[in-house]
Each structure stands twice: as C-alpha cells, then as structure tokens.
Amino acid sequence: MAVIVVTGSASGIGAATRARLEDAGDAVIGVDLRDAxxxxxxxxxxxxxxxxxxxxxxxxxxxxxxxxxxxxxxQAEPLSTIVSLNYFGAQTLLAGMRPALAxxxxxxxxxxxxxxxxxPGADTPLVTACLDGDEDNARSIALALDGHRVxxxxxxxxxxxxxxxxxxxxxxxxxxxxxxxxxxPVLTPLLQVGLEHPxxxxxxxxxxxxxxxxxxxxxxxxxVQFLLSPEASFCCGSVLFVDGGTDAMLRPDSY
Numbered sequence: 001m002a003v004i005v006v007t008g009s010a011s012g013i014g015a016a017t018r019a020r021l022e023d024a025g026d027a028v029i030g031v032d033l034r035d036a037x038x039x040x041x042x043x044x045x046x047x048x049x050x051x052x053x054x055x056x057x058x059x060x061x062x063x064x065x066x067x068x069x070x071x072x073x074x075q076a077e078p079l080s081t082i083v084s085l086n087y088f089g090a091q092t093l094l095a096g097m098r099p100a101l102a103x104x105x106x107x108x109x110x111x112x113x114x115x116x117x118x119x120p121g122a123d124t125p126l127v128t129a130c131l132d133g134d135e136d137n138a139r140s141i142a143l144a145l146d147g148h149r150v151x152x153x154x155x156x157x158x159x160x161x162x163x164x165x166x167x168x169x170x171x172x173x174x175x176x177x178x179x180x181x182x183x184x185p186v187l188t189p190l191l192q193v194g195l196e197h198p199x200x201x202x203x204x205x206x207x208x209x210x211x212x213x214x215x216x217x218x219x220x221x222x223x224v225q226f227l228l229s230p231e232a233s234f235c236c237g238s239v240l241f242v243d244g245g246t247d248a249m250l251r252p253d254s255y
Contacts, residue, residue: 001025001026001027002021002026002027002064002065002228003026003027003029003059003062003063003064003065004021004026004027004028004029004063004064004065004066004067004228005028005029005030005031005055005059005063005065005066005067005093005097006018006021006028006029006030006031006066006067006069007030007031007032007042007051007067007068007069007070007089007090007093008031008032008068008069008070008071008112009028009030009031009032009035009036009069010030010032010033010034010035010036011032011188011189011190012069012186012188012189012190012217013069013112013183013186013188013217013220013221013224014030014032014067014069014070015217016216016217016218016220016221017067017069017220017221017224017225018030019218019221020218020221020222020224020225021225021228024225026064026065029055029058029059031051031055031070031093032070037058038050038051038054038055038058040054042070042085042089042090042092042093043081043084043085043088043089044084045092045135047089048088048089048092048093048096051093052092052093052096052097055097055100056097056100059100061099061100061103062100062103062104063097063100063101063103063104063107064101064104064106064107064108065101065107065108065109065110065228066093066094066097066101066107066108066109066110067109067110067112067224067228068089068090068093068094068109068110068111068112069112069224070085070089070090071085071086071089071090071112071190072085072086072190073147073151073190073193074146074147074148074150074151074152075147075193076147078142078143079142079143079145079147079150080138080139080140080142080143082142082147082150082151082154083126083130083135083138083139083142083150083153083154084135084139086151086154086155086158087130087138087154087155087157087158087161088130088135088138090111090112090158091130091158091161094109094111094161094178097109098170098171098174098176101174101176102170102174102175102176104175105175106175106230106233107175107176107177108176108177108178108179108227108228108229108232109176109177109178109179110178110179110180110181110224110227110228111158111159111161111162111178111179111180111181112180112181112183112220112224113155113156113158113159113162113180113181113182113183113239114151114152114155114182114183114184115182115183115184115241115243115246115247116148116151116152116155117152117155117156117158117159117182118156118182118247118250118251118254119152119250121148121149121152122149122152122153122155122156123153123156124141124145124149124153125141126138126141126142126145126149126150126153126154126157127153127156127157127160129141130153130154130157130158130161131157131160131161131164155182158180159180159182159239162178162179162180162237162239163180163237163239165178166178166179166236166237167236167237171236172236172237177227177232177233177235177236178236178237179227179232179235179236179237179238179239179240180238180239180240181220181223181224181227181239181240181242182239182240182241182242182243182247183215183220183242183243184207184209184214184215184241184242184243184244184246184247185207185209185214185215185243186214186215186216186217186219186220187214187215187216187217188217207246208246208249208250209243209244209245209246210244210245210246210248210249211244211245212244213244215242215243215244219242220242223240223242227240
C-alpha cells in the first residue's frame with residue numbers, strides 16, 4: 001500500500017485523484033482548507049510549514065507519492081493569492097516533502113500545471129520572480145497584471161521548476177520521478193466560478209477544444225495516477241497535456 005499526499009484533495013481534480021488512488025488501495029493524506037487530514041492554507045508561509053510538518057509526522061518521514069493540486073483560477077482576488085497558492089504553495093511542498101519521497105525505495109511526484117502556461121502573455125517578469133523564490137516581488141508584480149497572465153504565469157513557473165529539477169540529483173538522482181500534468185478546461189467547482197465571471201466566462205466558453213466539451217476531473221486524475229504508477233517509470237520531467245487537443249491545435253510545431 002502506497003502512502004500518497006494530495007493537496008487540494010477536497011474538491012475538483014484533487015478529490016478525483018484521491019478517489020482513484022483510494023480505490024486502488026493506496027492510503028491518501030489530503031491537504032486542504034477543509035475536509036482533509038491536514039487543514040492548512042497553502043497560500044501562506046505558515047500554512048505551508050504546518051502542512052509539511054504535519055504530513056511528515058503522519059507519514060513517519062516516508063512518502064511514496066505527492067500530488068500538488070491545490071490552486072485557484074484567474075478570477076481569484078487578490079491576484080497575488082494566485083501566485084502564492086499556485087506556485088509557492090506547490091513548489092514549497094514539493095521541496096519540503098522531497099526528503100520523505102527520497103526515503104522511499106521508489107517514489108513519484110506530480111504537479112498540476114495548465115495548458116494556459118503555453119499561451120501568449122504567460123511569460124512575464126512574474127515567472128522570473130517565482131523561480132527566483134522572491135514571493136514578495138512576485139505578489140507585487142501580480143497586482144499590476146490581469147488575472148489570465150497571473151494564472152498562466154504561475155503555472156508556467158511551476159512547469160519550468162519541474163522541468164529544471166526533475167532530472168537533477170535531488171530528484172531523479174534520489175529515485176524520485178517528478179512530472180507535471182497540464183489540463184485544459186475541466187468541469188470542476190473552480191471552473192464553474194470562472195464560467196460565472198462576466199469577463200472570464202465568455203473567454204472560457206470560447207476556448208477551442210478539438211475533442212468537443214470540457215474535460216472531467218476523473219480524466220485528469222487518470223493521467224495523474226498513471227504518472228504515479230510504475231508504468232510511468234521512464235517518465236521524468238515530462239509535461240502531459242490532457243486538454244482535448246487544444247495545445248496541439250494552437251502549437252502544432254511545438255512539442
């Protein structure tokens with residue numbers, strides 16, 4: 001039985017991932033603002049520290065898997081919260097739980113990115129500030145941008161962090177496979193809030209999805225479960241787009 005941590009486990013993709021893992025017989029330690037084994041606000045430094053310490057104690061210092069899923073959309077206010085949760089909440093937990101993942105014989109971690117990270121406007125100074133670890137500066141920059149660029153930038157920064165670290169000695173070299181999933185629009189409570197927004201709603205509805213409709217949380221959870229499994233043992237630093245073909249349509253020559 002594997003012990004796997006899932007952040008954002010109370011709803012959406014996190015809840016679907018939890019359900020899949022538990023159905024397979026794994027033990028899940030959920031981290032969320034509610035309805036989880038560990039209650040913590042990952043948008044704050046104190047919340048992250050509490051989550052890491054509590055999880056490590058509950059797991060006895062050893063983890064088989066970690067999924068950093070907690071996040072908010074481009075409509076969240078203030079916009080600085082998007083940066084603090086989507087990037088720093090995810091990156092800090094990945095780094096903080098890395099020793100526990102390394103303590104297992106074989107382990108894997110998956111970050112939830114977004115296909116918005118490849119769209120025009122995503123690459124701003126916000127991304128650099130995130131990767132420099134300067135949360136105060138990143139939050140300040142966010143307040144001068146629109147929600148789309150903050151959200152996309154936070155996910156781009158997280159994806160770059162995964163790509164830069166996955167093949168290194170602290171991750172692959174320590175027996176930990178680190179990968180990312182980049183979903184397109186997925187029908188979750190988070191997306192529903194976006195659909196009801198006067199600005200973002202029409203943009204979401206008009207977002208091209210070649211296969212047709214929005215994705216489901218379980219479709220994304222299936223990809224996450226695969227990347228955590230031994231079947232994905234040769235995946236390292238991969239970014240798996242699960243977006244109905246949107247990225248392929250918009251960037252056919254990039255891969």
